[in-house]
Amino acid sequence: MPTMEVGHVLHHKRVGPGIYYLQIKAVSIAREAEPGQFVHVRCTQGTDPLLRRPFSLHEIDSDRGIISLLYQVRGKGTKWLTGHQANDPVDLMGPLGRGFRIVDGISKAILVGGGIGMAPLLPLAQAFRSKGVEVLAFLGAASRGGLRGGLVRLEAYETSTTFLGLATDDGSMGYHGVVTDLLPTHLEKGGTAVYACGPDGMMRAVAQLAAKYNVPCQVSLDKYMACGAGACMGCVCKRKDSRGEITYARVCTEGPVFDAREVYF
Amino acid sequence: MGQVDLSVNIGGIAMRNPVTTASGTFGFGQEYSAFVNLNKLGAVVVKGITLEPRLGNPMPRIVETVAGMLNAVGLQNPGVDVFLEEKMPFLRQYNVPVIVNIAGNTVEEYAMVARRLDKTPGVAGLEVNISCPNVKQGGMAFGSDSGMAAAVIRAVKENTGLPVIAKLSPNVTDIGEVACAVAEAGADGLSLINTLLGMAIDIDRKKPVLANVVGGLSGPAVKPVAVRCVWQVSQAVDLPIIGMGGITCWEDALEFIMAGATAVAVGTANFVNPRTTIDIIEGLQNYCLNHGVGDIKELIGCAWKYRERS
Numbered sequence: 001m002p003t004m005e006v007g008h009v010l011h012h013k014r015v016g017p018g019i020y021y022l023q024i025k026a027v028s029i030a031r032e033a034e035p036g037q038f039v040h041v042r043c044t045q046g047t048d049p050l051l052r053r054p055f056s057l058h059e060i061d062s063d064r065g066i067i068s069l070l071y072q073v074r075g076k077g078t079k080w081l082t083g084h085q086a087n088d089p090v091d092l093m094g095p096l097g098r099g100f101r102i103v104d105g106i107s108k109a110i111l112v113g114g115g116i117g118m119a120p121l122l123p124l125a126q127a128f129r130s131k132g133v134e135v136l137a138f139l140g141a142a143s144r145g146g147l148r149g150g151l152v153r154l155e156a157y158e159t160s161t162t163f164l165g166l167a168t169d170d171g172s173m174g175y176h177g178v179v180t181d182l183l184p185t186h187l188e189k190g191g192t193a194v195y196a197c198g199p200d201g202m203m204r205a206v207a208q209l210a211a212k213y214n215v216p217c218q219v220s221l222d223k224y225m226a227c228g229a230g231a232c233m234g235c236v237c238k239r240k241d242s243r244g245e246i247t248y249a250r251v252c253t254e255g256p257v258f259d260a261r262e263v264y265f
Numbered sequence: 266m267g268q269v270d271l272s273v274n275i276g277g278i279a280m281r282n283p284v285t286t287a288s289g290t291f292g293f294g295q296e297y298s299a300f301v302n303l304n305k306l307g308a309v310v311v312k313g314i315t316l317e318p319r320l321g322n323p324m325p326r327i328v329e330t331v332a333g334m335l336n337a338v339g340l341q342n343p344g345v346d347v348f349l350e351e352k353m354p355f356l357r358q359y360n361v362p363v364i365v366n367i368a369g370n371t372v373e374e375y376a377m378v379a380r381r382l383d384k385t386p387g388v389a390g391l392e393v394n395i396s397c398p399n400v401k402q403g404g405m406a407f408g409s410d411s412g413m414a415a416a417v418i419r420a421v422k423e424n425t426g427l428p429v430i431a432k433l434s435p436n437v438t439d440i441g442e443v444a445c446a447v448a449e450a451g452a453d454g455l456s457l458i459n460t461l462l463g464m465a466i467d468i469d470r471k472k473p474v475l476a477n478v479v480g481g482l483s484g485p486a487v488k489p490v491a492v493r494c495v496w497q498v499s500q501a502v503d504l505p506i507i508g509m510g511g512i513t514c515w516e517d518a519l520e521f522i523m524a525g526a527t528a529v530a531v532g533t534a535n536f537v538n539p540r541t542t543i544d545i546i547e548g549l550q551n552y553c554l555n556h557g558v559g560d561i562k563e564l565i566g567c568a569w570k571y572r573e574r575s
Contacts, residue, residue: 002299004300047484048331050329051334093300093539170412223324226336228291229292230340231290231291231292231536232290232292232310233338234327236341237324
């Protein structure tokens, strides 16, 4: 069950251009949260900016009551957040949404992250590793240190995965090209499931590859949100339901994680 | 220490306190039930329901503005049948009046939804959303024309014995005139204001932010307009009013009550603090205790009712 909790900052640092790592003591949320869920955070003390901002959970430590966010500065709200120092309060709602479903009976999981979309894949990798499942993670970005989400927190991903593949559009690090180019050789071996989070174009490409190789695929969507709780209907995505009918589903409630076959990107 | 009577009555709907939820901001009750004990509220006003399911508008549907937000959700809802089968059972678990907001494209549709909801256990009243575009009359909102607004209210009243509350739009030249027209047509109460028509432009893409181009502005930014409307309408018409528009705290609620509202509704503020309604109930209670007000109804319209006194 989601709650409202005022946590406090344990650790906050810039890890790349416009990208920050924020570690928060939040016992209730840490206890309940699952990989793929998010928290809705107040990014102001007044009415401007007004709305909370949603951030996927980057780390979940239920034993120690700690969560962390990996976020990118985009506007007024996130800019305000960057000023937070150790012990400052953080007003949270969460955990919210439907997280990743751990697929049974696979020997390895393939995780694909684009830009800041890499954030929710870390706790998923850790969950799979704790079950003895191999994790192959592929992270892509425009550039190793680009404004649109560089390749950051690599040490944490290296520790939590069996294999880490990197790609940059400009070739400044890893494979020179799109991250989806790295997938076919692994997908065609089978015995796996794919989890993706990143720009819509990337997730569409991953979904198409997964369908081609008949591999189960889940995607985590990102949408502008107002309420974050399923009440306002502002954050919907087009989705084909089990009867093949097209509806608008709430990314904050029916998602953010969806079966890739259901989503119209 | 005296006890405070916070109870109010809106056209036959008895409420334990004057705090309700604004339609479209509180879903069907279940969405916020983890954060708010619905049994504490004066009433729950649910999302607008139409005869048939509505898909709603394409994205983007929302955008934040200074001290507010724009929405063009487009009344996405599962339709009255699914509402009755799947949403009402949850609400019936609680002991809180449920007011169902209804909408339609034609006068006939409003009437049919009203008839479907009539005599439904757990439904305490209807709130009629007349800000919908009237498809038979070229898309002008029903609520922007006194005659059309009255026609809708009359049709609804003919099809239900439930208390009928008319939700008024501020996007009119004279809200008092519309209020008088719906009062004459038989409305048992009024709720105001609905959202203000507004828009935003994305200067990078050189086009409107919202797919629908225009949307409704809500939040703290609209409060002065809303208070003004309650002030005017409460003096033009002798019907109980649910006042809303940018309420975030008990002080805001008091402005509306003193302007002439019998009850208030909390909308956008729920997104920021889901417990806003509860905080306001407690705040009003404390205010009354601290100021020797035994019954909150004493405060209704006091900003204009006792103007002659010095």
